[in-house]
Amino acid sequence: xxxxxxxxVGITGSIAAYKIPFLVRLLVKGGAEVRVIMTPAATxxxxxxxxxxxxVHSVIIDPFKANSGxxxxxxxxxxxxxxxxxxxxxxxxxxxMANGIADNFLVTAYLSAxxxxxxxxxxxxxxxxxxxxxxxxSILRSYGNIIIEPQVGELASGLSxxxxxxxxxxxxxxxxxxxxxxxxxxxxxxxxxxxxxxEKIDPVRFIGNYSTGQMGFSIAAEAAARGAQVTLxxxxxxxTVSNPxxxxxxxxxxxxxxxxxxMEAELADIIIMAxxxxxYTCEQKSAVKMKKSSATLCLELSPTKDILMELGKQKGxxxxxxxxxxxTDNEIENAQKKLQKKxxxxxxxxSLNEKGxxxxxxxxxxxxxxxxxxxxxxxxxxxxxxxxxxxxxxS
Ligand code: CTP
Numbered sequence: 001x002x003x004x005x006x007x008x009v010g011i012t013g014s015i016a017a018y019k020i021p022f023l024v025r026l027l028v029k030g031g032a033e034v035r036v037i038m039t040p041a042a043t044x045x046x047x048x049x050x051x052x053x054x055x056v057h058s059v060i061i062d063p064f065k066a067n068s069g070x071x072x073x074x075x076x077x078x079x080x081x082x083x084x085x086x087x088x089x090x091x092x093x094x095x096x097m098a099n100g101i102a103d104n105f106l107v108t109a110y111l112s113a114x115x116x117x118x119x120x121x122x123x124x125x126x127x128x129x130x131x132x133x134x135x136x137x138s139i140l141r142s143y144g145n146i147i148i149e150p151q152v153g154e155l156a157s158g159l160s161x162x163x164x165x166x167x168x169x170x171x172x173x174x175x176x177x178x179x180x181x182x183x184x185x186x187x188x189x190x191x192x193x194x195x196x197x198x199e200k201i202d203p204v205r206f207i208g209n210y211s212t213g214q215m216g217f218s219i220a221a222e223a224a225a226r227g228a229q230v231t232l233x234x235x236x237x238x239x240t241v242s243n244p245x246x247x248x249x250x251x252x253x254x255x256x257x258x259x260x261x262x263m264e265a266e267l268a269d270i271i272i273m274a275x276x277x278x279x280y281t282c283e284q285k286s287a288v289k290m291k292k293s294s295a296t297l298c299l300e301l302s303p304t305k306d307i308l309m310e311l312g313k314q315k316g317x318x319x320x321x322x323x324x325x326x327x328t329d330n331e332i333e334n335a336q337k338k339l340q341k342k343x344x345x346x347x348x349x350x351s352l353n354e355k356g357x358x359x360x361x362x363x364x365x366x367x368x369x370x371x372x373x374x375x376x377x378x379x380x381x382x383x384x385x386x387x388x389x390x391x392x393x394x395s
Contacts (some may be wrong), residue, residue, distance in 0.1 A: 001179040002172075002337070003031030004137035008077060008084040008113075010106045011051070015156040016088035016122035016165035021046060026055045030172065035060070037106045039093065044099075063105045071275060073103055073373045078112030083175065086110065087148070088122030088165045092373065093131050098136035116178065116225055120148035125161030137216030144225045144243040148174060185228040189364070191268035192220045193261065193275035193307075195235030197254045199301065202286035209276050210359035212276060213237035215324075216274035218247050218387035226391065230266070233260045235275055248284065254278045254304035261307050272322045273308045276359075280304060288322025320394060328353065335369055348372050348390060356380050368393050 007027055011020050013095055027034050034055040038048060038238045042327040048059040060072045077083075086093070086106070095108070097119070104119040110117065119140055127133060127157020128150060148171060151164040166174075191218070215241050220232040224245030232241060233249045235257060241248045251257035254277045265271060280301035290297075308323045315321050323344045325335040331351055339347040348389075349367040352358055357380065364386045368376040370393075377391055 001030075001176045005032045005082045005175075005179060006035075006080055007032045007175070008035050008081040008109060009038060009055070010039075010086040010109065011042040012036045012039045012088060012090045012093040012106065013044060013276070014090050014165070015045060016086040017042050017045040019168050020087060021050050021054050023171055024051065024169055026172045027175075028055065030176070035080075036069075037061070037077075037109055039104050039106050041228060042092075042333070058110075060105055063108060074105060074108040074112045076115050077109050081113065081115045081116065081275050082177070083115045083116050084110065085118045085120070085171070085175065085321070086119035087171060089119050090207065091121075091123050091127045091130070091136075092137045094119070094121055094133060094140065098139040115143040116145075116164045116176075118148055118171075118174065119145050120166055121150050121163075122165035123150075123163050123184050124155055124157050125163045128161075128163045137248075139242075142221075142240075144245070146174075146225075164196050168275065179322045181388075185223055185391065185395065186224040188228045188269045189267055190220075190228045191221045191261070191271045192216050192230060192262050193233045193257060193273050193277075194220065194234075195237040195239075196276050197235045197257055197304075198224060199254065199278045199281040199304075200285045201282050202288065204289055207278060207280070207282070207301075208236070209278070211235070211237075211276035212360050212362075213239050213275075214362075214363055214383050215386070216272070217241070217363060218383040218391060219272055219274060222384065222387040228270075228386055231264050233264065233275070235277075240252075254281060254307070257303060258305045258307045258309045261311065265311055266316075266391070268319065270320045270322070270342070271311055272390070272394075274324050275313070276326070277303055277307060298302075306342070308344070311343045315343055316357055320345045320346045322390075322394065324348045324350060326350045326352065332367070332369070332375065335367070335385065336373075339369060339371060344371065354380070368391070 009104050016304045036051040036055045036059045052059045064389045070146045096107045111226050148166050153164040195213030196209045196211040198208045224230045224243045251260045266350050283300040283302045327334045335349040354365045356363045
C-alpha cells in the first residue's frame with residue numbers, strides 16, 4: 001500500500017528518536033519515498049547522516065541552507081507529501097504545532113501540510129498526562145490530524161506508564177491501513193449540514209432540539225482529510241471548525257438552512273444532510289418579548305420546507321444524496337421508506353434505542369442503507385469512526 005507514496009518523516013528531540021531509523025527503513029522497503037526533517041534537538045539523539053543514508057536524501061534541519069542565502073522550501077514539501085508523519089513528538093513540539101509557533105523548519109513544514117498528518121507523541125507519563133499536553137493533542141485532533149497514541153510501558157525515566165512511542169512496525173501498519181482503507185475524495189465537492197435549527201418564537205425564545213452537530217462536523221472533518229472540498233452548513237452549535245479544508249456557512253432557522261443548501265447544492269458532487277432540521281416553525285414570530293398573559297399558551301406552527309426532499313427532486317445525474325433518519329420504531333422499514341420518498345442514494349439510520357448512541361454523546365451506532373437495499377450495520381463507535389465508515393461506503 002505504501003508503494004510510491006511520498007512520506008515526510010519529522011523527528012523531534014526525544015530519546016524515542018532511536019526507533020526512527022528502523023521505521024524509515026521499513027517505509028523505504030515498503031516502496032515509499034521518504035524525506036526526513038529533524039529539529040535541532042533531534043540531532044542530539046540520532047545523526048542526520050544515519051537518516052540521510054536510510055532515506056537516500058539529505059535531511060532538512062534548518063529553514064536556511066548554510067552560507068548560500070537560500071531557504072529550504074517548506075511549502076513545496078507540504079504539497080509534495082501524501083502523508084506527514086511526526087514521530088516522536090515532544091510536549092514542546094506538540095505545543096508549537098497546536099499553536100502555530102513556527103520557529104523551526106519542522107513546524108513550518110507541518111503548517112504547510114496539504115495531506116493527512118500523523119502525530120506520534122512520546123514523553124514521560126506525567127508530561128503526557130498534563131492538561132496542557134492533553135489540550136494540545138485535542139487541538140491537533142480538531143485540525144484533522146491523526147494522533148498515534150503512545151503505548152503504556154517502561155519509559156526512559158525509569159517510570160512506567162503511557163508515553164512510549166508506538167513501535168515502528170505498528171506505525172507502519174497504521175500508515176498501511178490508512179492508505180488501504182481510505183478511498184480518496186480528491187477534489188470532490190461535498191456539502192454537509194450539521195446541528196439543530198432554531199425556530200424563533202420571540203426575540204428571546206426559540207424551538208430547538210438536542211442536536212450538537214458533532215456527527216456532521218465529524219463527517220466534514222473526515223471528508224476534508226480525504227482531500228474533498230467541503231462546505232459545512234451549520235445550525236447553532238458551540239462547535240468550531242479549525243480544518244482549513246472546510247468552508248463554514250452558518251444558518252439559524254430551517255428556512256435559512258434551506259436557502260443556504262439550495263445555493264450550495266448545485267455545485268456539490270455529494271450532499272450529506274446530517275442536520276436535525278425542525279419540521280415546524282412558528283406561524284407568527286413576535287417582534288417583542290411575549291408577556292405571560294394567560295394560563296396557557298398556544299403557538300401555531302406551520303411546516304418547514306423539507307430540504308432533503310427538495311434536494312432529492314432536483315438531484316443532478318451524478319450527484320449523490322445522503323439523508324439521516326432518526327427512528328424509534330420499525331426503524332429499517334421507516335428508513336427505507338424515507339430513502340425512496342426523498343430520492344436518496346443512502347440513508348444513515350440512527351436509533352434512539354441504542355445505548356451510547358444519539359444526541360450529545362461522543363459515540364454513535366448507525367445502520368447505512370443504500371438504494372439497492374444493501375444494509376450495512378455498524379457497531380458502537382466514536383463519531384469520527386462512524387464518519388469514516390459513512391465515507392468509505394459512499395466512496
Ligand atoms: N430534513 C430536512 N428538512 C427538514 C426536516 C428533515 O432536510 N425540514 C432531513 C434531515 O436532515 C435528515 C432527514 O431529513 O437528513 C430525516 O429527518 P427526520 O426528521 O428523521 O425525518 P422526517 O422526514 O422529518 O420525518 P419524521 O420526522 O416524520 O420521521
